[in-house]
């Protein structure tokens with residue numbers, strides 16, 4: 056009897072197949088797109104278009120230590136080193152820099168949605184100009200209210216229709232409502248299984264380490280509309296369930312403390328990030344970045360609403376509550392905030408969020424400086440001191456009999 | 461029974477020996493931080509000061525950036541907890557600790573019960589740290605310990621707008637070339653650091669009593685500039701530079717070894 060393939064491996068295979076499919080499409084002479092991570096993937100998927108994801112590629116390159124090389128390449132082209140590291144890596148690759156860490160075919164069109172950030176717009180415009188290819192844009196305004204107003208839903212939905220029309224014209228493919236329904240059903244199934252898997256972090260002790268979720272995010276970003284993704288996530292959730300039953304965890308150390316890790320990890324420095332957490336037995340049991348990709352919706356308007364809710368596009372009240380609820384549900388003892396030099400929109404409102412969490416949750420909140428892709432912006436010694444300080448504060452709180460409010 | 465706290469900083473190593481009553485029995489300070497002979501020299505000085513031998517030490521805790529390199533230590537504690545504990549010991553009633561070390565600046569909030577509540581540290585940039593002052597001392601050829609006196613004679617405070625060490629150096633050189641008085645430039649440098657560290661402190665919330673620790677605390681000019689910036693008196697104990705090592709020694713005595 057053949058061994059069952061672990062979910063981790065299946066998830067990795069699914070992402071590889073996305074990139075493989077893009078290469079095969081290119082070989083067949085079909086157009087290949089590059090898409091921002093929160094562009095409604097349902098649209099290209101319904102049209103059967105091969106699409107790859109520069110943010111995912113950049114994270115992969117950074118994790119394999121190619122980030123600095125590509126960032127410097129982009130800086131050599133004249134891009135400022137203040138620009139997001141993902142953007143610099145992607146612009147370098149688009150301009151011809153080699154990246155054996157995660158190669159992908161050059162684009163024939165780009166799909167951009169600024170629900171994640173506005174840096175995205177200039178980044179994709181630059182790629183479109185470099186390759187002289189069309190840019191299909193979905194503009195999602197920043198949500199300064201907790202609920203998404205109906206006028207905004209209509210505005211975003213109309214842009215879905217426009218994007219579909221542009222892609223039909225560009226690729227000669229025909230839209231099928233039937234197929235769209237199937238794709239949306241797959242996407243919702245993936246999201247639901249993904250959220251279920253993320254939810255196991257609330258079990259004490261947790262059957263997983265939150266950093267696992269960062270790794271599996273590649274699937275929810277690049278392949279959320281595919282049935283094999285949904286199946287792999289369902290298996291992942293089942294494995295966590297089994298872990299709970301058997302008292303096993305993917306975190307192989309003590310769980311003395313449970314923390315929320317806020318922000319994108321420093322991909323080039325995963326070992327360094329991990330070490331002091333491991334040493335002090337601080338397991339990451341809450342990350343907002345991962346469940347933020349679990350888009351669930353009932354119809355097209357609701358889909359527009361879902362795509363309006365990305366971490367950087369919601370107001371500070373919604374963003375604070377989102378994380379505070381997660382901290383309460385998952386019973387965290389402390390919060391570690393990554394002040395990410397790359398991601399200004401994310402890091403910018405952290406100072407105020409930190410203050411609110413400290414007051415609302417009564418747990419220690421500690422920040423460190425780093426970067427998701429550019430290793431030049433991270434200092435291991437400074438990070439270690441801050442994590443040790445956090446662990447000591449959590450220890451003192453526990454000794455005093457508290458876990459926060 | 462004696463307990464040893466070693467604070468291995470980026471430029472200076474400090475040691476304090478306490479006894480079971482938490483009284484200070486000896487101290488030592490030597491230039492040279494992590495990776496130099498500084499820590500051993502500071503330990504030897506502290507032992508001599510206490511009239512003790514290495515074998516008399518029941519437990520040792522290391523802190524500071526070089527804490528993980530102190531082979532003789534039984535355990536390590538971050539300088540955040542150690543500076544807090546040391547400052548509370550030196551100044552019971554302290555609610556805010558501002559520590560400016562060789563390569564970082566931190567602000568600690570202390571609870572009314574004398575426990576560390578939270579902290580904030582400078583970002584990666586060396587502006588607002590001891591390193592900045594060292595650089596300026598070199599550029600202006602004024603020894604660190606004379607800086608406060610020279611600045612005290614300033615007719616007016618020049619504005620130094622760069623907080624980057626490299627940019628500030630250029631700015632200072634051009635001010636000097638324009639004929640500015642050294643004292644005026646120095647007063648501007650203190651104000652620039654105070655503004656930067658002050659912003660960190662305000663972010664955390666400044667609750668009196670405020671105490672300054674770390675090597676830069678000895679610098680009278682720096683203390684005065686920070687007092688002006690925060691609008692509150694700042695206490696500096698003669699042992700301010702030893703606060704981290706003292707805290708480490710106190711943790712060693714609590715470790716029950």
Ligand code: SF4
Nearest residue numbers: 139171172174397398
């Ligand atoms: S990391 Fe931040 S700045 Fe960069 S693309 Fe993502 S959201 Fe935008």
